[in-house]
Amino acid sequence: MTVNGQEVTADVEPRTLLVHFLRENLRLTGTHVGCETGYCGACTIHVDGQPVKSCTMLAAQADGASVTTIEGLAQNGELHPVQEGFWERHGLQCGFCTPGMIMSAAALLAENDNPSEDQIRHGIEGNLCRCTGYHNIVRAVEYAGAKVRGEEPPAPDWEGAS
Amino acid sequence: MTTKTTTRITPAKGGVGESPLRPDGVPKLKGTFEYAQDLHADQMLWGATTRSPHPHARIVSIDVGPALAIGGVHAVLTADDVPGRATFGLEHPDQPVLASDEVRYWGEPVAIVAAEDEPTARLAAAAVRVEYEVLEPNVDGDEAERRDDTFRRMRIRRGDQEVQGEVVVDGYYEVGMQDQAPLGTEAGLAIPDGNGGVDLYATSQFVHVDQEQVVASLGLRPDQVRAHPTGIGGAFGAREDVNLHIHLCLLALYTGKPVKMVYQRSESFTGHVHRHPARMWYRHHANRDGTLIRVEARVVIDGGAYASTTAAVLANACYFSVGPYRCDSVSVDGVGVRTNNPPCGAMRGFGAVQVCFAHEAQMDKLATELGIHPLELRRMNALTTGDHMPTTGQLIETPLPTREVIDSLEAMPIMDDGPPDDVTQLPGGTGLTTEPGDVKRGVGYALGLKNLGFSEGFDDFAQARVRLTEEGAIVETAAIEVGQGLVSVLAQIARSGLGLSRAVVKHVDTSRIESAGSTSASRQTQVSGGATLEAATKLRQRILDAHGGDDLNDSGVWRGGELVVGIEELAEAGWEETVTFRHPPTYAPDEDGQGVVHADFAVAGHRAVVDVDPDLGLVKVHRVDTSQDVGRALNPESIRGQIEGGIMQGVGLAIMEELVIEGGVIKNPNFTDYLLPTILDAPDVEALLIEEDGSWGPFGAKGVGEPPTISSTAAVAAAIRDATGRPVTRVPVRPQDIAIG
Numbered sequence: 001m002t003v004n005g006q007e008v009t010a011d012v013e014p015r016t017l018l019v020h021f022l023r024e025n026l027r028l029t030g031t032h033v034g035c036e037t038g039y040c041g042a043c044t045i046h047v048d049g050q051p052v053k054s055c056t057m058l059a060a061q062a063d064g065a066s067v068t069t070i071e072g073l074a075q076n077g078e079l080h081p082v083q084e085g086f087w088e089r090h091g092l093q094c095g096f097c098t099p100g101m102i103m104s105a106a107a108l109l110a111e112n113d114n115p116s117e118d119q120i121r122h123g124i125e126g127n128l129c130r131c132t133g134y135h136n137i138v139r140a141v142e143y144a145g146a147k148v149r150g151e152e153p154p155a156p157d158w159e160g161a162s
Numbered sequence: 163m164t165t166k167t168t169t170r171i172t173p174a175k176g177g178v179g180e181s182p183l184r185p186d187g188v189p190k191l192k193g194t195f196e197y198a199q200d201l202h203a204d205q206m207l208w209g210a211t212t213r214s215p216h217p218h219a220r221i222v223s224i225d226v227g228p229a230l231a232i233g234g235v236h237a238v239l240t241a242d243d244v245p246g247r248a249t250f251g252l253e254h255p256d257q258p259v260l261a262s263d264e265v266r267y268w269g270e271p272v273a274i275v276a277a278e279d280e281p282t283a284r285l286a287a288a289a290v291r292v293e294y295e296v297l298e299p300n301v302d303g304d305e306a307e308r309r310d311d312t313f314r315r316m317r318i319r320r321g322d323q324e325v326q327g328e329v330v331v332d333g334y335y336e337v338g339m340q341d342q343a344p345l346g347t348e349a350g351l352a353i354p355d356g357n358g359g360v361d362l363y364a365t366s367q368f369v370h371v372d373q374e375q376v377v378a379s380l381g382l383r384p385d386q387v388r389a390h391p392t393g394i395g396g397a398f399g400a401r402e403d404v405n406l407h408i409h410l411c412l413l414a415l416y417t418g419k420p421v422k423m424v425y426q427r428s429e430s431f432t433g434h435v436h437r438h439p440a441r442m443w444y445r446h447h448a449n450r451d452g453t454l455i456r457v458e459a460r461v462v463i464d465g466g467a468y469a470s471t472t473a474a475v476l477a478n479a480c481y482f483s484v485g486p487y488r489c490d491s492v493s494v495d496g497v498g499v500r501t502n503n504p505p506c507g508a509m510r511g512f513g514a515v516q517v518c519f520a521h522e523a524q525m526d527k528l529a530t531e532l533g534i535h536p537l538e539l540r541r542m543n544a545l546t547t548g549d550h551m552p553t554t555g556q557l558i559e560t561p562l563p564t565r566e567v568i569d570s571l572e573a574m575p576i577m578d579d580g581p582p583d584d585v586t587q588l589p590g591g592t593g594l595t596t597e598p599g600d601v602k603r604g605v606g607y608a609l610g611l612k613n614l615g616f617s618e619g620f621d622d623f624a625q626a627r628v629r630l631t632e633e634g635a636i637v638e639t640a641a642i643e644v645g646q647g648l649v650s651v652l653a654q655i656a657r658s659g660l661g662l663s664r665a666v667v668k669h670v671d672t673s674r675i676e677s678a679g680s681t682s683a684s685r686q687t688q689v690s691g692g693a694t695l696e697a698a699t700k701l702r703q704r705i706l707d708a709h710g711g712d713d714l715n716d717s718g719v720w721r722g723g724e725l726v727v728g729i730e731e732l733a734e735a736g737w738e739e740t741v742t743f744r745h746p747p748t749y750a751p752d753e754d755g756q757g758v759v760h761a762d763f764a765v766a767g768h769r770a771v772v773d774v775d776p777d778l779g780l781v782k783v784h785r786v787d788t789s790q791d792v793g794r795a796l797n798p799e800s801i802r803g804q805i806e807g808g809i810m811q812g813v814g815l816a817i818m819e820e821l822v823i824e825g826g827v828i829k830n831p832n833f834t835d836y837l838l839p840t841i842l843d844a845p846d847v848e849a850l851l852i853e854e855d856g857s858w859g860p861f862g863a864k865g866v867g868e869p870p871t872i873s874s875t876a877a878v879a880a881a882i883r884d885a886t887g888r889p890v891t892r893v894p895v896r897p898q899d900i901a902i903g
Contacts, residue, residue: 027194032395033424034395037427039833087188092187092191094396094397118584121841121842122586125841127841130398133806135728136820
């Protein structure tokens with residue numbers, strides 16, 4: 001398989017999960033394990049451009065696939081618009097859910113670069129966050145959508161507030 | 163207690179009052195931030211834990227042979243291998259490091275193993291053969307209380323105990339067991355130093371108290387154990403108690419190799435303490451005009467098998483059992499019982515959450531009985547600066563803007579646009595079970611009060627060091643960043659204290675600095691922030707004095723409009739200042755629960771708007787608006803982050819989050835069955851920050867982490883009552899409580 005554009009070859013046990021292969025074999029620890037049951041989404045990556053919870057997939061199933069993890073999202077030293085949005089709009093606190101959130105949001109924007117708030121919420125409903133209450137995550141994705149479309153991001157909604 | 167004069171803010175870019183971008187943002191966004199789960203050392207082994215499958219049993223024998231026989235297993239340790247103190251505990255060391263003769267809760271650690279990889283370690287942990295004689299678990303709090311099997315009893319008596327109100331309302335309320343459910347589970351790495359000592363990197367809210375407990379149980383000198391602050395995926399109280407810390411150090415020193423351990427999610431649910439389930443009986447007396455005359459309460463919380471912080475949680479529940487209201491006749495009896503249920507301890511709100519649900523239900527009941535608007539009743543009785551705490555009698559000297567909170571909450575536009583058009587936004591969600599015409603909308607209010615910092619005479623202090631270096635100012639601290647933004651706010655405080663725009667926070671281990679205390683009780687902004695401000699302002703003054711300067715800024719020291727010493731020269735000189743900050747002293751209460759028990763208070767109010775499907779008993783929380791007393795908003799956007807996240811946890815407790823315990827066994831230790839709010843459950847939030855000078859925190863700041871979680875649950879419950887007319891005496895509210903009543 002290729003991971004973040006690099007060819008990777010390894011012999012793995014049939015039972016090895018893709019997330020463990022990424023974290024333990026390749027030491028790409030930005031992909032997190034939050035629940036092991038496919039519920040929290042902290043392990044979300046892209047496989048052939050599609051968002052996948054990598055704890056629900058065997059490493060062997062990714063044979064020949066093109067895998068992108070959070071470490072491969074920034075290009076040429078520039079943050080991906082979704083990464084920038086999460087920073088600019090305070091979309092993270094502890095940050096543990098953040099890589100998975102970003103990968104889900106990036107996949108959403110790749111399909112629809114101008115999602116409504118409802119579409120954003122439905123697009124990343126498979127990712128849990130315990131810190132933020134999700135409000136700033138929605139704002140972060142709106143920011144990123146504007147950047148992807150080449151528009152000025154909407155002003156932060158706290159400006160002018162008390 | 164005297165109120166301190168608020169320190170002048172020295173202008174500096176990125177100082178207090180701004181919301182600078184998180185300094186840890188880029189590594190967290192790029193996946194390069196190192197969480198405890200991500201740690202790695204060469205030759206590292208993996209640890210795993212053998213846990214009791216019974217909530218109560220006598221251990222007849224432990225055979226480690228089958229586990230040791232597995233290839234790749236380096237160690238299997240039991241209680242016999244603990245060289246020092248056999249027990250640990252945050253307040254009372256009553257919990258075995260490894261159970262020896264008896265197990266007292268489901269999932270209690272019995273043995274630990276180290277092996278060459280994680281699967282082998284888990285295989286070996288499962289292969290340890292433990293013979294149990296199963297005993298009947300005591301899971302009944304009443305029975306425990308009858309037997310006086312308790313961690314603490316509280317008794318509060320204030321004022322005339324014979325007085326009666328013209329109107330009396332009674333109520334009985336229950337709160338279920340909530341889990342902190344931080345997204346990152348418990349994890350850590352211990353590395354032997356080759357000289358009999360060990361370095362520990364593990365999930366924590368309080369590294370110095372971890373270090374003390376490791377030292378005691380390993381029988382080492384204090385200088386042989388260094389606990390390092392480490393990246394963690396959330397905390398919310400779950401990281402205050404030791405869990406894998408001593409185990410990791412035992413395994414590392416036994417094997418002579420680094421040992422790593424990561425709890426699985428199911429294990430995490432048994433590996434940390436939970437929010438105490440509570441049962442509460444209340445009687446409120448008022449006069450016809452709405453004046454609160456007397457409050458009587460009985461509060462029972464279940465501490466589970468071991469002490470953890472049950473004694474302090476119980477005390478808090480009792481101290482805040484009346485809420486932010488004046489009342490001169492109070493009687494509260496509380497008990498924290500010991501059972502074979504899962505141990506409970508700290509979770510955001512720390513006892514104030516449970517009683518808030520009850521006292522706010524009572525206030526609403528009174529309002530209905532008296533025919534007064536719920537907010538008006540609260541305003542009439544609002545507790546404020548210059549009043550005495552209804553429970554302890556303590557004079558409230560710091561600002562307590564309860565009336566401002568109520569007034570501003572009332573003035574916020576309700577934005578009640580009726581149930582949404584999108585049917586997936588109705589109570590049944592994407593299940594599409596709800597007919598739009600059946601939806602009942604309700605609005606509810608609640609106020610909550612809590613102490614900030616540690617209370618009851620605890621010596622609560624934090625040390626911080628501010629150094630000038632070529633990188634700018636560095637704030638050294640052992641205070642833990644749990645996600646709340648400590649790394650931002652301490653740097654902002656340093657900038658505003660020094661008058662310099664370059665400052666970063668650097669975490670250092672327990673050997674390099676004294677304790678910062680726990681990242682809990684909403685205290686680090688005030689206490690570590692207080693130490694940082696004092697160190698920064700002292701350092702600024704010392705530098706100015708040394709050079710006869712009248713100003714210090716990013717260029718250097720100035721005198722009469724001329725630069726006299728450049729910033730590079732200052733950096734080379736190695737200026738530093740270390741300060742240990744203590745908040746105003748508190749004292750243990752007397753036998754009636756009276757005294758100056760707390761250092762500061764914060765009040766918040768919430769207004770919830772809910773949609774309910776009364777037939778199916780389903781609830782959608784539409785929005786939660788809030789007004790919160792913050793003293794001074796040092797980083798408004800971080801505060802909003804705390805408010806929005808805290809409300810989400812409060813909504814979770816109101817309608818979905820509960821650990822289901824049957825016979826001492828957790829039936830839902832996973833994210834499929836323990837329901838956490840998703841982005842589709844998240845209500846809109848409008849937040850007002852009420853600022854007032856006068857608290858002893860830096861620049862008058864108050865802690866902000868807990869208030870959002872305290873009254874949001876009660877407000878949602880009130881809104882459900884408003885929508886349905888059901889009594890809603892228990893949270894989480896279950897469908898049958900609404901549909902059947």
